[in-house]
Structure formats: structure tokens, C-alpha cells
Amino acid sequence: MTITRSLVPIAGLATGLFAGWVVFPTVLYTTVDQPVQFNHAAHTGNGAGMSCQDCHALGQDGRFAGIPGIHQCAECHEEPIGSSENERRFVEEYVQQNREVPWLVYARQPDNAYFPHVVHVHKAKLACETCHGKHGSSSGLRPYEMNRISGYSRDIWGSSIAGIKSQAWDGMKMDDCISCHSVHNNDRACIDCHK
Amino acid sequence: MRTVTTARSRYGMVIDLDRCTGCGSCTVACSVENNIPPGTENVTERTGITWMRVYEADDGKSFPDTHSVFVPIMCQQCGNETPCMSVCPQNAVEVDPATGIVGQIPERCLGCRYCMAACPYHARYFNWWDPKWPAGMEAAMNPDVAPRMRGVVEKCNFCQSRLHTARERAASTGRTAIDPADYVPACVEACPQRAITFGDLDDSDSFVAALAAGDRAFRFLSRIGTEPKVWYLSSREWVRNLSDRVVARTRKENVRG
Amino acid sequence: MQVTRRGLLKFAGASAAGILFSPLPWKLLDDIAIWTQTGPWIPKVPRGPLTTAFSTCALCPGGCAVEARCAGGIPYAMRAAVRHTAGRGALCPVGMTGHHLAYHPLRLSGASVIRRTSDQVETDSLSTQEAFDRILGALNTRPLATGVAVIDQRPGRTLSGQFRAFLAQQSPGYYIVPDDDRLRMHEAFSNACGKDGLSLGFDIERTATLLTIGTPVFDGWTRPARTAALLDRRHDARNPLKLIHADPRRTRTSVLADQWLPIAPGSETALVLGLTNIVMRDHPSLAARYVADLHTSDRRGMLDVLSLFTPGIVAKRTGIPVDTLEKVGSALAHRKPSMVIAGGDAAGPIDRDTHQAVAALNILLGSYGTPGGLLHRDELPMPATKMAAISTIGDVPDGSISLLIIDGEEMTCSTCWESIESKLSPDGHLVVSTSPFLTQLSAHADIVLPSPAPYETAAEVVGDPTDTVVSLSISTPLLPRKQGSVEPIELLNHLSGESVAMQELLKQRIALVHARGRGMIAGYQDGSGHRLSEFASADEIWSAFIEGAVWTSPPLHETPAHSYTLLGHSPNIVDRWAARAEGEPNGNGADGQVILLPTASSDAASCGRISPLMTKIYQESEVRPTRAHLVLHPDTGRRCGVDDGDQAVVQTESGSRHVTIRFSASLMPGVAQLSIGPDPNVSGKKSEFAGSDVFRNTLSRSPMAGVTAIVRRA
Structure with a gap:
């Protein structure tokens, strides 16, 4: 009986820990599939041999173009290349109808965050992989894990629910920006990164 | 290793009151640029948000001897003991050491409006409502500026998003300093009379520094020592004497004195 | 195991402690913080590639060059195309928000039937085809002896020519243009010169002495680039400008002019004739030089009537001291070139007799046909086709219109509903509006066929009518055209059984310009000028226009006539002028009586609706008065028993309005100023379409004459 009685708080503690560490992350995030699949690896490196900048260009005025528009895809994909179902659907539903793909962007930050790619790429000489990891060599788009409360991707918080960073590119919260900037740029103000 | 990567400057503005026609283009351009929503149905001059606002001031004489002047007033970007910054309990106001711009951080603001009471120029505005545009008009929002939420204070920040753009331009060509022509706030660009000049007050070669040093230049409430970075020009003495008057947001305590 | 209360509490407490040692509370706080700042109720900024595009502002005929900044192809901000010579980098606040109008809350989404109940204006949608059929039905089955009319609020366009060609086929067909100051000025000059079809522009860029009679030079009268130059010219070392503004109203123009002549309400004719008297008296050589062959009887009539307008009498009538009048007369005669401009106010035109007097003074000053004056x-x-004559609403017999098409928005108050109503046939009529929005005028129509909003279609911009330089440009579409909007040419096609495309018609006109070979084409991108011979065809010019360009042609060098009739050809003008020497009763605030003067911003009034964002300079600041603010002198106010900030009612013989009192010591005692609109803050209530309420039927008088009104506390 005493053992059972002292088990109650331990069971409670275990339940709480279980709820916080295991149940909560699964409940907090919902997975959404991308509208169509995209194979980065097939386009880069040994595939089509393109570099990141070929599609995700920095404009003349230094503005980052983000995800290319459908017209840029159409330059090669006016007709389906290969016979995959995904490719056929992509060409029929988006390219031929000149409709933009509503991609779910893993790296999307809230509107009030300002991130100039050009400064980080040209001045700080950061490689794309530093922040985006191996995304450029992935062979498919993993499901988008959407935070049910804030609506943003799990990638922003990082894969660990505890916020423990395993890789430089794992998690892009303000603290992650600061941790780098506190080393490389001490002349910072709120307005530098907020709009 | 700590490195300073930003060139230091002290941005300021000079407004020629002898050229201002009070047309309101600056006010409207500012609102378009900074995603300030249209007023609600019963909006008044007390509840509205006008970062850049044109007042009509006069010499106090009665008809037909009245002389009037139009005075655009926005955040005067105080450089000394910045009143709003000193009173903010949330550290939501910050003077950027690199540019001198007094920045407002809506995410930190708790909406106590102490800063509004402290501001001698009444240049701060409170979001009484969440921003709302007529259906579909969100498509005409400026992508470079985030809208603010209900319950926070906001004000002019010298179009910091345009500073961002200018810095991106500089970075793309490998320059460390921005090209002054790339950083022009919306009101300066919009003024049909070219009454507003903007630039680095610390750059002795800049037009704005030369104007601010001229005989016609004055600053509002210079006696309280807040060292604003916005200067005004007029060749009329009574207009320059306005600098000692209290600028207030309601008509009853108006600049008319 | 027995479940006890104590056990449960222990379990709950321990799980709470467990949760505290998990990321749940901290992560939840973080996410909720983000949610409160970026929740779905806060609009998200648009995404997409950022581009710029050039176009021409078509909100008023001025046609300023604009550079639109676009995100994902949708414009989000407008700025003046800086390098463009005609725009010279200036936009008015209305033009700066022109891209907002497509989203205006009172925009009509498609063909609509207007239903007016006692307190509401409602719209029922119907298909475009149904609307066409009903209009065609009204055309074919109209009552005997009734006609078809088109009110064209922006004459001179290619579409205007199409309207006139269509109306020439109808019997009777009336082509009606706004009865504005420009029309009246031309009438007066035609009378004085005996020449018809004049087209004059004001060469304000080179004038040394400019007397404006109520002209709202700094309130949107012309392109801001032209008035910006005016202020510069005051400090010009060689030929500085002196701007004298005569107006009983305290406006921005009164404030900014070098000299404000606060004339008594309704005394503008006396002022002009008094100044003419001074000029003729002190400078007989002027009369001799410019009016060499003045007809004897004409001369006597002129001198007779001028003898009634001695400086003393005029000073009494206008309230302007004699020595000021003498100085102004002397400046007009000596500081050449000098010019007098009358009217141009959105609050309504100045009467014809005053225009005749202004024409006479301008001829005496030698400003007609010389640089710095009025140029051809x-x-x-x-295109040369048979066209209906140009008329005004006053020329149309009462009760004679059974089908009326109103094209465009309210340009001026000279085409307000009150002046139109009596012209409609009592045996049945159909009024069609092409306005994209519900406005004061379109709310009175039976059917609205909304034309595309600004920047949704390639609109023709025929240039500022007050400018000496004639221009033509095309407002490049920047927005996708809304489904349900109807180009007015489609209606015309349906009525006339033809099928012409607007773009082809525009190209035909461009071909005519091209064939004539006069003028230059300036691109907005770099401001470079090109001769017309550099373009092989009209299609090439069209392409240039679509990329952003304007065709301009300088004024013509026509020798002024040698024979003038200063009295015009109006038989009784001498008597009517003479009657103006006597004063009208003036409001003095006793018994709450004031002279109520309408004010309006010409730029804003020209497009019917303005961006909802314009509340920034109406309700949210004091830049422009709203329809709900009555401005008066503190002394006048106190005599009326009202104080600053009070709620009050202003009542005239035609109606009343609730207002908030605003005191300003700079106003003339005895008058009160009230804006006729527009108002950006709309909710769609019927009161917003009520029209001119307190000013009804009084706008046919000069806006500077005003109306008698009673002000009392609400």
C-alpha cells in the first residue's frame, strides 16, 4: 500500500512529463503535404547541375527573389519531363494554367522579421546550407509541420521541442539570429532585423 | 571577435516651411508606405494615426492681417534624453546607435502610452483597433512594412524599410556605405514642392547639414534640449518664433497660441 | 486501489510539476505571443517579386506620370515618375492613392439597378445583357418628341467623339458637357473676339502678375508640378511672380498667395470692373494699344459702365481699401506679363457676366495671345465624322430627355442632380450611369453599368485643360480588370449596332496625331524626348504609351485679333454689370445669419470617389475640412450663439446639415465656410448621396457669392 501510495505522485510526474515531452509536440504540430512534390536533388548537383542561385536569385538591387514563380518553372517544364504522376499534375494544374504553386515555405518568418539574404551571402559569405541545411540536396519535400497556434513551420523552432540546437540550420528564432550576431556584429539595433 | 560593420550616421530632415503648401501629400505617402490603415468610421484627429501630419499655425492676428504657415510634424527623432525612450517601461523605444533613428518596437510595447504623454511633439499614435483595410485592399499593402497590432504605439521611423532596401543595394554591389540617393523617406519623395530634405547630419558635405546650419533653420522646442534631428526653415521671423510654442494635437491647445 | 481525493490532488500536482519540467508551458507562451502579433485578424503583407511599372494617372485630366511599385504584379504604392518632364516628379495626394480605388467599398461589382428607399440607396444586380436590352428598349420606345442625351464629364476624349457621332444619329440628341469656368471663359473670349472655337490655356509659368479670382491654385486646380513651379517663381531673380488671390474664402490659396484680397461675397464682378477702371484711367495707352479699333458705341458703353465702378465705390462694395485696389491695378498694368484667371473651383463656376468682365480686362492688359498670358x-x-453639337444642361428644354447616359464622375458641381432632374421627360425616362462607384450622381441613376476602375483599363488621358501645352497619353492598366465592369464603348456598340474596339479607336486618333507630325513624345522611364517622325506607325506610339510616355504639343503662335468688343455680344450686359455696383445684404451673425460659402478641393472632387485612406487628411488631421465642419470667425460664431467645437445645425432655404463648429480668426467676419466634399469616410448611407443639400439650386451662382444661412446650436 505504501508503495502504491508513493507511486501516485511519481505516476503524476511521469504523466506530466509524458504530456509535455511526447503528447504536446504531436498535438501542437499538424502535418500538411505540399501541393506538389519537388525534387531538389534532381535539379542540383549531379542532377540538372543547377546551383541554388539559378532559381533562388538575388536581384540586381540585392533583393532575394525567394521561390521562383511558375513562369520560371515553365522555361523547362512547359511539357512534362519524365512520366511521373506528380510531374504530370504539376504541368497540368499549374504550368499550363499559369497558376502559382501555393508552396508551404519551411523558412517563412512572420511579417515583422526582416532578413536580407544579400547581406548574409555577399558580406558575411554564408553558404546557403548554413541556414537551410541539406534542403538543396533533398530528393523530396517532407510534409510541412505547421504549428497549430502560430501557423508557422516547425523548422522555425527547430526539430527539438526543447529548443536544443543540434545543427546551425535547425531552428531560426530570434535567439538564433542574436547568437550569431553577438559574435559578428555588435552594432545592432531592433530596426536592423524588424520591419 | 567583434566587428563593426555599419557606418555611423545621424539621419535628419530639414523642412522648408516657406515652400510647404499644406497639400497633405506627405501624410498620404507616409500612410501608403507604412501600411497605416484608413480611419475607422468615426475616426477623429485624436483617434487617427498620422505619423506625418500637417498643422496650420498662424501669427495670432485676426482677419484680415492673419498670416498662416503649414507645419508638417512627425517624430522629431530627439537625439538627447529622448523623452519617449526614457519613460518606456518596456524598453520598446530604442535609439539606433548606427543611424540615430528612434525606433519603436511594437512587439515589446504594452500600450501604456506613457511615451505619448512624454513626447513634447505629440508625434506618437496609439492603435485603438487592429489594422483593417477595405476588403481586397490588403493586396495594396507595402510588402516591406509589417502592420502593427491593436494596443501598441507607433510613430515615424524615417521609413526604416527604405534604409533596409538601401543597405541591400549597397551589399549587392559590395559597398559598405549606402548610397544616399537610395535612402529617401516616402514623404521626402512625395513632396511636390521639394520642401523636405533628408540626409546625414554628420556628413558635412550633405545638403541637409548645410541647410540645418543656415540662418533660416530652427527646431521646435529647442529650449527643452531634446536635440531633435528634424529642422525647419523659414525666412519669416514669426514662423521661427513658433519654435517656442507648444505643439499640441488638439485644436483647443493648438499651435495658434 | 481506492481513488481518494488526496490521491487525485497528489496526482494532479505531480503532473503539473512534471509539465513544468517539460517545454510545454514555455513553448505555449512563445507560440501564443506570436499568435497575438500575427494572428489571422492582422492582414498579411503581399508576397511576390517586386517590380515597377509606369502609367499615367487618369483620375483627373491632368495626366501626371506615375511610377507604380508592384508586389506580385499588383501596385502597392504610387510615386511621380521623376524624370518625366510633364509630371516633373509631383503627384497630388489623390493621385498617390489612385490604385486604391479598385478596392473602394462603394464600388459596384457589375451592372446594377438602383433602388432608392426613404433612407437607403440599394443596388440589385442584373446581367450586362439585360441592362443593355433595357437601355436599347428605352431608346427604341421613347415617348414622342423626347430625346437622347449624354452627359460627358470629361470632354475631348475619343469616346466623347463616339458619343457625339452616336447622338448625331438621334433626333434630338443632346451632347452635354459640364457648364464650367473653362467653357464660360471661352464663351466670353469668343464674344469679345468674334471668333468661335477658341481653345486657350493659361501660361502661368511665365506670368509676372497673376490675379486669380477664386481660382484654387494650390487646392488641386492643375497638376501639382505646375503650381510647384509657381512658388519657385516667386523667388525668381529675373521675373518674379506676384500672385494676388481674390476670394472671400480663406483657403490654402488665400494663405499661400503673395496677397490675399478678401473681397465681400458676390463682389468679384465689381472688383474686376473696378480694376479695369483703374487700368483704363491710369493707362489710356493700354486701351489704345490693345483695343485700337474699339467700336465707338462699345467704347462709350464700356466707359459709361466703368464710371459706376470708381475705386471708392468698388472699395465699399468689395471691402478692399482704395489704395490696395490702386496698387493691384498698377501691378497688373506695369508688372508684365500679367493675367487674370477666374474660377476653376470644384464648388461651381463663376457667372458668365464676370467672365465677360475678366475677358475685357485680360484684353486690355494685353495678356490674350502673349507669352505669360492666355495662349492658343x-x-x-x-476623327472627322458628323457630330452632335456641344451643349450644356441649361440648353436642353425641360422634360425633353427620355434616355440619359451619364459618363464619368462628378467633375464639378455644374452637373449636379438638381440641374438634371427637370430635364427628364415626365412620360418616362431611363438614366444610365457608367460610374464604377456609387456616387452622388450615380445613386440617382436607374441603371449603373460600372466602367472599369482606374488602372484596370487602358484609359485615354487628354491632358490638363488649363495648360497651354496639349498632351495625350494612355493610362496603362496595372490591375486585372474586374469581372462585370463594362467599357462605355460596349454600351454604345450595343445601341448603335456597331462593334468597334476602344483600343482601335484610340489608335486611330494616335494615327491622326502621328500624321500631323506636331509635338514630341517623352518617355517616363528616362524623360527622353522623341520626334513623331521617329515612330513608324501609330502602333509604335501606342506601345510607347503603354510603357509610359506622353505626347505634348506647345501652344500655337496665333496673332491676336485687332478688333475686340469688350462688352461681348450680350445685349444687356451693361445693365447687368451696373447692377453689380450695389452691394448685396451681408450676413453679420445677428440672429445667427451668415453668408455660407462652399469650399471644395478640385483634385478630389474630380474623381467622384477618393481612396478610403484619404481620411488621413480629412478626418484625422486638419489639412482638408470635412463636410461636417463649419468654419467661422470667433466673433461671428459668438453672435450666432455657438462656440468652438459645438455641435450645430446650418440651415439654408434648400436644406440643413449637422456640423461641428470650428473657429478661425483668419476668416472674414460674417461668413462661414462649409465643404461640399468629397468625404473619404463612407459607410454607404443614403445621406452620403444626398448631394448638395444646403447648397442645392444655389450652385448656379458663383461659389464666392454664397448663400444666406442660419447657424444655431444643435
Whole structure:
């Protein structure tokens, strides 16, 4: 009986820990599939041999173009290349109808965050992989894990629910920006990164 | 290793009151640029948000001897003991050491409006409502500026998003300093009379520094020592004497004195 | 195991402690913080590639060059195309928000039937085809002896020519243009010169002495680039400008002019004739030089009537001291070139007799046909077809219109509903509006066929009518055209059984310009000028226009006539002028009586609706008065028993309005100023379409004469 009685708080503690560490992350995030699949690896490196900048260009005025528009895809994909179902659907539903793909962007930050790619790429000489990891060599788009409360991707918080960073590119919260900037740029103000 | 990567400057503005026609283009351009929503149905001059606002001031004489002047007033970007910054309990106001711009951080603001009471120029505005545009008009929002939420204070920040753009331009060509022509706030660009000049007050070669040093230049409430970075020009003495008057947001305590 | 209360509490407490040692509370706080700042109720900024595009502002005929900044192809901000010579980098606040109008809350989404109940204006949608059929039905089955009329609020366009060609086929067909100051000025000059079809522009860029009679020079009268130059010219070392503004109203123009002549309400004719008297008296050589062959009887009539307008009498009538009048007269005669401009106010035109007096003074001053004065414009060519004559609403017999098409928005108050109503046939009529929005005028129509909003279609911009330089440009579409909007040419096609495309018609006109070979084409991108011979065809010019360009042609060098009739050809003008020497009763605030003067911003009034964002300079600041603010002198106010900030009612013989009192010591005692609109803050209530309420039927008088009104506390 005493053992059972002292088990109650331990069971409670275990339940709480279980709820916080295991149940909560699964409940907090919902997975959404991308509208169509995209194979980065097939386009880069040994595939089509393109570099990141070929599609995700920095404009003349230094503005980052983000995800290319459908017209840029159409330059090669006016007709389906290969016979995959995904490719056929992509060409029929988006390219031929000149409709933009509503991609779910893993790296999307809230509107009030300002991130100039050009400064980080040209001045700080950061490689794309530093922040985006191996995304450029992935062979498919993993499901988008959407935070049910804030609506943003799990990638922003990082894969660990505890916020423990395993890789430089794992998690892009303000603290992650600061941790780098506190080393490389001490002349910072709120307005530098907020709009 | 700590490195300073930003060139230091002290941005300021000079407004020629002898050229201002009070047309309101600056006010409207500012609102378009900074995603300030249209007023609600019963909006008044007390509840509205006008970062850049044109007042009509006069010499106090009665008809037909009245002389009037139009005075655009926005955040005067105080450089000394910045009143709003000193009173903010949330550290939501910050003077950027690199540019001198007094920045407002809506995410930190708790909406106590102490800063509004402290501001001698009444240049701060409170979001009484969440921003709302007529259906579909969100498509005409400026992508470079985030809208603010209900319950926070906001004000002019010298179009910091345009500073961002200018810095991106500089970075793309490998320059460390921005090209002054790339950083022009919306009101300066919009003024049909070219009454507003903007630039680095610390750059002795800049037009704005030369104007601010001229005989016609004055600053509002210079006696309280807040060292604003916005200067005004007029060749009329009574207009320059306005600098000692209290600028207030309601008509009853108006600049008319 | 027995479940006890104590056990449960222990379990709950321990799980709470467990949760505290998990990321749940901290992560939840973080996410909720983000949610409160970026929740779905806060609009998200648009995404997409950022581009710029050039176009021409078509909100008023001025046609300023604009550079639109676009995100994902949708414009989000407008700025003046800086390098463009005609725009010279200036936009008015209305033009700066022109891209907002497509989203205006009172925009009509498609063909609509207007239903007016006692307190509401409602719209029922119907298909475009149904609307066409009903209009065609009204055309074919109209009562005997009734006619078809088109009110064209922006004459001179290619579409205007199409309207006139269509109306020439109808019997009777009335082509009606706004009865504005420009029309009246031309009438007066035509009378004085005995020449018809004049087209004059004001060469304000070179004037040394400019007397404006109520002209709202700094309130949107012309392109801001032209008035910006005016202020510069005051400090010009060689030929500085002196701007004298005569107006009983305290406006921005009164404030900014070098000299404000606060004339008594309704005394503008006396002022002009008094100044003419001074000029003729002190400078007989002027009369001799410019009016060499003045007809004897004409001369006597002129001198007779001028003898009634001695400086003393005029000073009494206008309230302007004699020595000020003498100085102004002397400045007009000596500081050449000098010019007098009358009217141009959105609050309504100045009466014809005053225009005749202004024409006479301008001829005496030698400003007609000389640089710095009134110059002949090189008019745009129009395809030669049989066209209906140009008339005004006053020329149309009462009760004679059974089908009325109103094209465009309210340009001026000279085409307000009150003046139209009596012209409609009592045996049945159909009023069609092409306005994209519900406005004061379109709310009175039976059917609205909404034309595309600004920047949704390639609109023709025929240029500022007050300018000496004639221009033509195309407002490049920047927005996708809304489904349900109807180009007015489609209606015309349906009525006339033809099928012409607007773009082809525009190209035909461009071909005429091209064939004539006069003028230059300036691109907005770099401001470079090109001769017309550099373009192989009209199609090439069209392409240039679509990329952003304007055709301009300088004024013509026509020798002024040698024979003038200063009295015009109006038989009784001498008597009517003479009657103006006597004063009208003036409001003095006793018994709450004031002279109520309408004010309006000409730029804003020209497009019917303005961006909802314009509350920034109406309700949210004091830049422009709203319809709900009555401005008066503190002394006048106190005599009326009202104080600053009070709620009050202003009542005239035609109606009343609730207002908030605003005191300003700079106003003339005895008068009160009230804006006729527009108002950006709309909710769609019927009161917003009520029209001119307190000013009804009084706008046919000069806006500077005002109306008698009673002000009392609400």
C-alpha cells in the first residue's frame, strides 16, 4: 500500500512529463503535404547541375527573389519531363494554367522579421546550407509541420521541442539570429532585423 | 571577435516651411508606405494615426492681417534624453546607435502610452483597433512594412524599410556605405514642392547639414534640449518664433497660441 | 486501489510539476505571443517579386506620370515618375492613392439597378445583357418628341467623339458637357473676339502678375508640378511672380498667395470692373494699344459702365481699401506679363457676366495671345465624322430627355442632380450611369453599368485643360480588370449596332496625331524626348504609351485679333454689370445669419470617389475640412450663439446639415465656410448621396457669392 501510495505522485510526474515531452509536440504540430512534390536533388548537383542561385536569385538591387514563380518553372517544364504522376499534375494544374504553386515555405518568418539574404551571402559569405541545411540536396519535400497556434513551420523552432540546437540550420528564432550576431556584429539595433 | 560593420550616421530632415503648401501629400505617402490603415468610421484627429501630419499655425492676428504657415510634424527623432525612450517601461523605444533613428518596437510595447504623454511633439499614435483595410485592399499593402497590432504605439521611423532596401543595394554591389540617393523617406519623395530634405547630419558635405546650419533653420522646442534631428526653415521671423510654442494635437491647445 | 481525493490532488500536482519540467508551458507562451502579433485578424503583407511599372494617372485630366511599385504584379504604392518632364516628379495626394480605388467599398461589382428607399440607396444586380436590352428598349420606345442625351464629364476624349457621332444619329440628341469656368471663359473670349472655337490655356509659368479670382491654385486646380513651379517663381531673380488671390474664402490659396484680397461675397464682378477702371484711367495707352479699333458705341458703353465702378465705390462694395485696389491695378498694368484667371473651383463656376468682365480686362492688359498670358492651344485632332453639337444642361428644354447616359464622375458641381432632374421627360425616362462607384450622381441613376476602375483599363488621358501645352497619353492598366465592369464603348456598340474596339479607336486618333507630325513624345522611364517622325506607325506610339510616355504639343503662335468688343455680344450686359455696383445684404451673425460659402478641393472632387485612406487628411488631421465642419470667425460664431467645437445645425432655404463648429480668426467676419466634399469616410448611407443639400439650386451662382444661412446650436 505504501508503495502504491508513493507511486501516485511519481505516476503524476511521469504523466506530466509524458504530456509535455511526447503528447504536446504531436498535438501542437499538424502535418500538411505540399501541393506538389519537388525534387531538389534532381535539379542540383549531379542532377540538372543547377546551383541554388539559378532559381533562388538575388536581384540586381540585392533583393532575394525567394521561390521562383511558375513562369520560371515553365522555361523547362512547359511539357512534362519524365512520366511521373506528380510531374504530370504539376504541368497540368499549374504550368499550363499559369497558376502559382501555393508552396508551404519551411523558412517563412512572420511579417515583422526582416532578413536580407544579400547581406548574409555577399558580406558575411554564408553558404546557403548554413541556414537551410541539406534542403538543396533533398530528393523530396517532407510534409510541412505547421504549428497549430502560430501557423508557422516547425523548422522555425527547430526539430527539438526543447529548443536544443543540434545543427546551425535547425531552428531560426530570434535567439538564433542574436547568437550569431553577438559574435559578428555588435552594432545592432531592433530596426536592423524588424520591419 | 567583434566587428563593426555599419557606418555611423545621424539621419535628419530639414523642412522648408516657406515652400510647404499644406497639400497633405506627405501624410498620404507616409500612410501608403507604412501600411497605416484608413480611419475607422468615426475616426477623429485624436483617434487617427498620422505619423506625418500637417498643422496650420498662424501669427495670432485676426482677419484680415492673419498670416498662416503649414507645419508638417512627425517624430522629431530627439537625439538627447529622448523623452519617449526614457519613460518606456518596456524598453520598446530604442535609439539606433548606427543611424540615430528612434525606433519603436511594437512587439515589446504594452500600450501604456506613457511615451505619448512624454513626447513634447505629440508625434506618437496609439492603435485603438487592429489594422483593417477595405476588403481586397490588403493586396495594396507595402510588402516591406509589417502592420502593427491593436494596443501598441507607433510613430515615424524615417521609413526604416527604405534604409533596409538601401543597405541591400549597397551589399549587392559590395559597398559598405549606402548610397544616399537610395535612402529617401516616402514623404521626402512625395513632396511636390521639394520642401523636405533628408540626409546625414554628420556628413558635412550633405545638403541637409548645410541647410540645418543656415540662418533660416530652427527646431521646435529647442529650449527643452531634446536635440531633435528634424529642422525647419523659414525666412519669416514669426514662423521661427513658433519654435517656442507648444505643439499640441488638439485644436483647443493648438499651435495658434 | 481506492481513488481518494488526496490521491487525485497528489496526482494532479505531480503532473503539473512534471509539465513544468517539460517545454510545454514555455513553448505555449512563445507560440501564443506570436499568435497575438500575427494572428489571422492582422492582414498579411503581399508576397511576390517586386517590380515597377509606369502609367499615367487618369483620375483627373491632368495626366501626371506615375511610377507604380508592384508586389506580385499588383501596385502597392504610387510615386511621380521623376524624370518625366510633364509630371516633373509631383503627384497630388489623390493621385498617390489612385490604385486604391479598385478596392473602394462603394464600388459596384457589375451592372446594377438602383433602388432608392426613404433612407437607403440599394443596388440589385442584373446581367450586362439585360441592362443593355433595357437601355436599347428605352431608346427604341421613347415617348414622342423626347430625346437622347449624354452627359460627358470629361470632354475631348475619343469616346466623347463616339458619343457625339452616336447622338448625331438621334433626333434630338443632346451632347452635354459640364457648364464650367473653362467653357464660360471661352464663351466670353469668343464674344469679345468674334471668333468661335477658341481653345486657350493659361501660361502661368511665365506670368509676372497673376490675379486669380477664386481660382484654387494650390487646392488641386492643375497638376501639382505646375503650381510647384509657381512658388519657385516667386523667388525668381529675373521675373518674379506676384500672385494676388481674390476670394472671400480663406483657403490654402488665400494663405499661400503673395496677397490675399478678401473681397465681400458676390463682389468679384465689381472688383474686376473696378480694376479695369483703374487700368483704363491710369493707362489710356493700354486701351489704345490693345483695343485700337474699339467700336465707338462699345467704347462709350464700356466707359459709361466703368464710371459706376470708381475705386471708392468698388472699395465699399468689395471691402478692399482704395489704395490696395490702386496698387493691384498698377501691378497688373506695369508688372508684365500679367493675367487674370477666374474660377476653376470644384464648388461651381463663376457667372458668365464676370467672365465677360475678366475677358475685357485680360484684353486690355494685353495678356490674350502673349507669352505669360492666355495662349492658343494646339487641340488634339478628332476623327472627322458628323457630330452632335456641344451643349450644356441649361440648353436642353425641360422634360425633353427620355434616355440619359451619364459618363464619368462628378467633375464639378455644374452637373449636379438638381440641374438634371427637370430635364427628364415626365412620360418616362431611363438614366444610365457608367460610374464604377456609387456616387452622388450615380445613386440617382436607374441603371449603373460600372466602367472599369482606374488602372484596370487602358484609359485615354487628354491632358490638363488649363495648360497651354496639349498632351495625350494612355493610362496603362496595372490591375486585372474586374469581372462585370463594362467599357462605355460596349454600351454604345450595343445601341448603335456597331462593334468597334476602344483600343482601335484610340489608335486611330494616335494615327491622326502621328500624321500631323506636331509635338514630341517623352518617355517616363528616362524623360527622353522623341520626334513623331521617329515612330513608324501609330502602333509604335501606342506601345510607347503603354510603357509610359506622353505626347505634348506647345501652344500655337496665333496673332491676336485687332478688333475686340469688350462688352461681348450680350445685349444687356451693361445693365447687368451696373447692377453689380450695389452691394448685396451681408450676413453679420445677428440672429445667427451668415453668408455660407462652399469650399471644395478640385483634385478630389474630380474623381467622384477618393481612396478610403484619404481620411488621413480629412478626418484625422486638419489639412482638408470635412463636410461636417463649419468654419467661422470667433466673433461671428459668438453672435450666432455657438462656440468652438459645438455641435450645430446650418440651415439654408434648400436644406440643413449637422456640423461641428470650428473657429478661425483668419476668416472674414460674417461668413462661414462649409465643404461640399468629397468625404473619404463612407459607410454607404443614403445621406452620403444626398448631394448638395444646403447648397442645392444655389450652385448656379458663383461659389464666392454664397448663400444666406442660419447657424444655431444643435
